[in-house]
Amino acid sequence: MVxxxxxxxxxxxxxGDSAALKDVSLNIGRGECVSVLGANGSGxxxxxxxxxxxxxxxxxxxxFSGEEIKAGSNPRxxxxxxxxxxxxxxxxxxxPTVFDEVSFGPLQLGLPEEEVKKRADxxxxxxxxxxxxxxxxxxxxxxxxxxxxxxxxLSINPQVLLLDEPTxxxxxxxxxxxxxxxxxxxxxxxxxxxATHDLSLAWDVSERAVVLDESHRVVADGPSAEILQNxxxxxxxxxxxxxxxxxxxxxxxxxxxxxxVHDEHEK
Amino acid sequence: METLLIPEWLKDGKYPAGGSCQIxxxxxxxxxTAIASFMRDIIIPxxxxxxxxxxxxxxxxxxxxGIMVLIAGAAAADNIFVLFxxxxxxxxxxxxxxxxxxxxxxxxxxxxxFTFFAVIPVFFDFFMPGEAFVSFNVFxxxxxxxxxxxxxxxxxxxxxxSIGALIFLxxxxxxxxxxxxxxxxxxxxxxxxxxxxxxFRYILVLLKIVEDTSLSRKSRTINPSLLKDSRKWFAAKIxxxxxxxxxxxxxxxxxxxxxxxxxxxKTLNAEPFKGRDYLWLAFTFFVxxxxxxx
Numbered sequence: 127m128v129x130x131x132x133x134x135x136x137x138x139x140x141x142g143d144s145a146a147l148k149d150v151s152l153n154i155g156r157g158e159c160v161s162v163l164g165a166n167g168s169g170x171x172x173x174x175x176x177x178x179x180x181x182x183x184x185x186x187x188x189x190f191s192g193e194e195i196k197a198g199s200n201p202r203x204x205x206x207x208x209x210x211x212x213x214x215x216x217x218x219x220x221x222p223t224v225f226d227e228v229s230f231g232p233l234q235l236g237l238p239e240e241e242v243k244k245r246a247d248x249x250x251x252x253x254x255x256x257x258x259x260x261x262x263x264x265x266x267x268x269x270x271x272x273x274x275x276x277x278x279x280l281s282i283n284p285q286v287l288l289l290d291e292p293t294x295x296x297x298x299x300x301x302x303x304x305x306x307x308x309x310x311x312x313x314x315x316x317x318x319x320x321a322t323h324d325l326s327l328a329w330d331v332s333e334r335a336v337v338l339d340e341s342h343r344v345v346a347d348g349p350s351a352e353i354l355q356n357x358x359x360x361x362x363x364x365x366x367x368x369x370x371x372x373x374x375x376x377x378x379x380x381x382x383x384x385x386x387v388h389d390e391h392e393k
Numbered sequence: 394m395e396t397l398l399i400p401e402w403l404k405d406g407k408y409p410a411g412g413s414c415q416i417x418x419x420x421x422x423x424x425x426t427a428i429a430s431f432m433r434d435i436i437i438p439x440x441x442x443x444x445x446x447x448x449x450x451x452x453x454x455x456x457x458x459g460i461m462v463l464i465a466g467a468a469a470a471d472n473i474f475v476l477f478x479x480x481x482x483x484x485x486x487x488x489x490x491x492x493x494x495x496x497x498x499x500x501x502x503x504x505x506x507f508t509f510f511a512v513i514p515v516f517f518d519f520f521m522p523g524e525a526f527v528s529f530n531v532f533x534x535x536x537x538x539x540x541x542x543x544x545x546x547x548x549x550x551x552x553x554x555s556i557g558a559l560i561f562l563x564x565x566x567x568x569x570x571x572x573x574x575x576x577x578x579x580x581x582x583x584x585x586x587x588x589x590x591x592x593f594r595y596i597l598v599l600l601k602i603v604e605d606t607s608l609s610r611k612s613r614t615i616n617p618s619l620l621k622d623s624r625k626w627f628a629a630k631i632x633x634x635x636x637x638x639x640x641x642x643x644x645x646x647x648x649x650x651x652x653x654x655x656x657x658x659k660t661l662n663a664e665p666f667k668g669r670d671y672l673w674l675a676f677t678f679f680v681x682x683x684x685x686x687x
Binding site: 175178180200205206208209210212214216217218220222226229230231233234235236239242243260262264278279282 | 568569573574590591597598641644645647648649650651652653654655659660661662
């Protein structure tokens with residue numbers, strides 16, 4: 127039986143009066159790679175923040191490795207195990223240099239200095255950003271910032287990786303690099319939870335997909351291959367939309383989005 | 394597929410009649426852009442910090458400590474010639490540290506000019522009575538510039554110019570990250586150094602927001618805006634920027650907690666002082682006592 131990392135029972139979260147999540151129940155096992163799919167504002171980022179105990183459910187319960195995470199707690203075991211790559215690298219990168227940024231996590235966890243330096247150097251060379259080591263993060267390009275943000279999380283050796291829209295603002299080459307990196311994590315049996323509306327990323331890296339719709343509820347949870355072929359579901363969750371255009375006498379109708387389900391050609 | 398209903402006015406494809414009338418930028422917009430550019434020049438590390446030079450060869454913490462000692466000397470010195478001597482010394486160090494003298498004097502002149510206008514009343518006998526240097530009579534109103542006023546104002550201006558030059562030397566030859574690391578290594582409380590760094594870091598984020606907001610307004614401005622309107626717009630934007638700043642600080646705190654931050658900003662330990670660092674510090678203490686003694 128797969129060891130359970132997360133168990134969410136009827137979790138709801140509200141920002142004031144406005145709902146971000148409603149009655150979300152979810153179990154995530156060790157080594158799973160799960161994509162949380164949903165349109166803008168469906169609650170994906172809030173869900174990841176709850177999984178990282180940065181926000182606490184307004185109602186319902188969240189357990190991490192069998193331990194209930196209660197409001198206001200900052201469990202050390204979770205901090206040592208879970209790494210969170212934020213949507214906006216600018217928020218995540220607050221240290222004077224890239225090296226400081228990558229060594230921040232291990233330092234806060236109280237690792238010995240030699241180990242911190244080794245981890246920072248290893249992570250920087252793993253991600254191929256050695257030339258950026260002494261640069262202030264805010265002077266980097268979007269792709270470089272994202273790499274530094276990932277490096278800053280990897281250096282704590284997380285067993286669970288939470289990624290919020292990881293392909294956002296990345297050029298195609300960096301996207302391919304990221305997919306390769308996530309595939310390597312899967313081989314290492316690290317647990318990944320990826321919040322995205324990039325369906326091609328979900329197809330490439332995750333074996334399971336959870337869909338949040340615009341009512342902030344989970345409307346599907348199953349194998350990615352099945353969910354990503356379910357055109358009706360993707361349309362209703364606003365993850366793709368349908369579009370028709372004409373090529374001479376042929377009316378061409380297909381779904382549109384970062385990922386397309388090509389299934390119709392009408393005359 | 395749903396058909397969009399385009400309003401009639403949006404279908405109008407006419408280009409406005411020619412003419413190359415220039416729209417002058419508003420007073421506030423121009424100043425905002427100038428302030429943003431000035432702040433960025435100050436905060437963003439100078440290319441000079443990456444060059445080889447005398448000052449760049451000293452460790453950041455020794456540089457900061459030495460400059461602090463010299464600033465303390467400038468604050469305590471009473472002799473205007475000593476202060477001019479300090480400006481000369483700073484200029485020589487700048488020359489040996491690949492600092493462009495034109496930029497050096499331009500930047501150091503900023504605080505000098507500002508202070509000059511602030512101390513104008515000190516020149517006159519109604520503020521600083523004493524022996525008249527120049528007297529004049531304007532429509533029956535008699536006034537004089539006094540030797541005492543000139544001396545007091547001159548000392549203050551020389552002090553401001555020397556401290557400004559020292560700070561510019563440090564800032565232009567030291568990477569921003571090294572300044573903050575140096576502060577931490579000098580046992581400045583970590584939280585203070587970190588807060589200072591993050592303040593500078595977010596000034597840049599806020600400057601970007603201010604500039605982008607100002608540019609987006611400019612891109613939609615056809616008639617030159619009245620100062621009154623600009624003021625109203627700016628006041629509204631201050632609220633918006635404050636809101637963004639609060640949101641950013643909340644998000645940054647979350648990002649720090651997510652990586653194990655529990656309130657104590659842990660950092661790597663400093664490298665020990667080297668020979669040239671000790672020499673530099675000894676030199677600055679020598680200058681400090683010399684300034685007090687003269």
